[in-house]
Amino acid sequence: MTNGERRLAPSPGRNSLRAKSAETRDRIADVARDLFNAYGYTAVTTNRIALACGISPGNLYYHFRNREDILWYLFEGVEKRVQALFLNPEGLAATDPMERLRWQMAGAATILVEFRFFFPDQVAIMRRDERVERAYRHLQGEITGAFGRALQAMTGESAERSANLSHAIWVVATGWISFLLVAGSEVDTTTVARMVDMVVEMVTPRLK
Amino acid sequence: MTNGERRLAPSPGRNSLRAKSAETRDRIADVARDLFNAYGYTAVTTNRIALACGISPGNLYYHFRNREDILWYLFEGVEKRVQALFLNPEGLAATDPMERLRWQMAGAATILVEFRFFFPDQVAIMRRDERVERAYRHLQGEITGAFGRALQAMTGESAERSANLSHAIWVVATGWISFLLVAGSEVDTTTVARMVDMVVEMVTPRLK
DNA sequence: GTCTATATCGCGATAGAC
DNA sequence: GTCTATCGCGATATAGAC
Incomplete structure (x- = not known):
């Protein structure tokens, strides 16, 4: 289920207390999937995904290069x-x-x-x-x-x-x-x- | 085939020498259909349709209220x-x-x-x-x-x-x-x- | 009926502070 | 890792001249 080796930034190391980045990344993907299911893929923008995640658009682009990557x-x-x-x-x-x-x-x-x-x-x-x-x-x-x-x-x-x-x-x-x-x-x-x-x-x- | 009673501007009258408006309207629809077929409906913009018709975007909006109308x-x-x-x-x-x-x-x-x-x-x-x-x-x-x-x-x-x-x-x-x-x-x-x-x-x- | 010019809007994406 | 601020772009649609 977690194919999280596809990261853009260097990994913080698996022995760090919390792999927070992967959590955010997966949460973005989950929320995006829910929005896609509700409104259709083409209708859902990165801004909307970020809003629904409670994060900023800039932060979303830290975790994914663009919507296609999600x-x-x-x-x-x-x-x-x-x-x-x-x-x-x-x-x-x-x-x-x-x-x-x-x-x-x-x-x-x-x-x-x-x-x-x-x-x-x-x-x-x-x-x-x-x-x-x-x-x-x-x-x-x-x-x-x-x-x-x-x-x-x-x-x-x-x-x-x-x-x-x-x-x-x-x-x-x-x-x-x-x-x-x-x-x-x-x-x-x-x-x-x-x-x-x-x-x-x-x-x-x-x-x- | 011609359901051209759906016009926005007053008709120029059927006894005018050439019903030029209906011609343009139908040409827009035909060109639009070809573009839709080639690139997909959502990918084709009104600007592109107008360009392919050889008319201005403004003129297109004279004949159709928007893309949905086409x-x-x-x-x-x-x-x-x-x-x-x-x-x-x-x-x-x-x-x-x-x-x-x-x-x-x-x-x-x-x-x-x-x-x-x-x-x-x-x-x-x-x-x-x-x-x-x-x-x-x-x-x-x-x-x-x-x-x-x-x-x-x-x-x-x-x-x-x-x-x-x-x-x-x-x-x-x-x-x-x-x-x-x-x-x-x-x-x-x-x-x-x-x-x-x-x-x-x-x-x-x-x-x- | 057709044009040019433009207002408005929102999206994708980036820069740089924190 | 997250934020704020913002640039650039292109699309829809309208205004007004011709």
Whole structure:
């Protein structure tokens, strides 16, 4: 969870009484994430984050070079969690395929809620930050690829059809937040969980 | 296509030699749409639109009150086309259900390409403009509702499952552009057409 | 109907005191 | 590590001449 080795100023040393810098840095990231979730990434300025943190804008810029750096810090955490969920065949191979699918989508739903700001703005975010663009593009390809092969094993369909299904499921999962926001629904664990059923119903009739 | 009764200044009269105002207004809207498609709605400023039109920023504000008004003008056109595609049972009832589905999704693909700026930014756009928020929310509910009933007739499944499928297809269609942009693919008629196959493959195994 | 000029605003980011 | 003060920029929008 703490990928705090990405600091700009020299570390005060791990044996100092309180690693206060890391605390402030993490608090900024947490508050920023909450604001992003509430108002959308593009609408939240560094000034607003600083205000909500109870610190000055100048201080925020001591801890992060800019807003993109805050996002990158958050993104790295998401990336690891998504990969752990979908790129870990040995730890999950034993369980029933549909059980595994359900478990994976439920895990994805949790991440979706926690970082719900990201997905409705994914394209706008990508356009502003090359690091995120590369990393997210890679992640999307990596996950849909692995997921497509798993689906092919489950359905026995062609690689092309399995890829189509994998892509459709990825789009449903990442687009579900937008649908809820457009519909005016709450975005919480209950409403996001509907996505899990939708995906299960997409796969079930195609099992071999 | 021309819903040009939305003017701010008094009309020069329809019997004037050239309705030059409407021409400029439509040219602004066309150029704006192209820029939105190329760079994303939020990234395109009124200054840039004016520059690309070869007119002054002040002149742009003579024809449209602000950028949201340009969007609204474009949105109304999309709305009508989507409704014609999905809320016209009598004109299409005779054809085979799967033929109709394919025809509808192909039509949707055309609209998607033509207004491809809208869907990746739908949430951000909605948050900035109440008119679009209300209209798009209504449109989403209207189309997914009608489409869900059509699917229920085709599959014989429960209303709940049909609604899930309808919502999933809506999310796939509206989210497909984002997927392509994240993947780094071109967004054109060929790549967007893949979405039609994906949707057909979602429905086919569930026909009664 | 179109232009030029400009007012206003707020954001991102930095400098330098403490 | 945190603050205050501020610069520079660019965007929206308006005023008034032509």
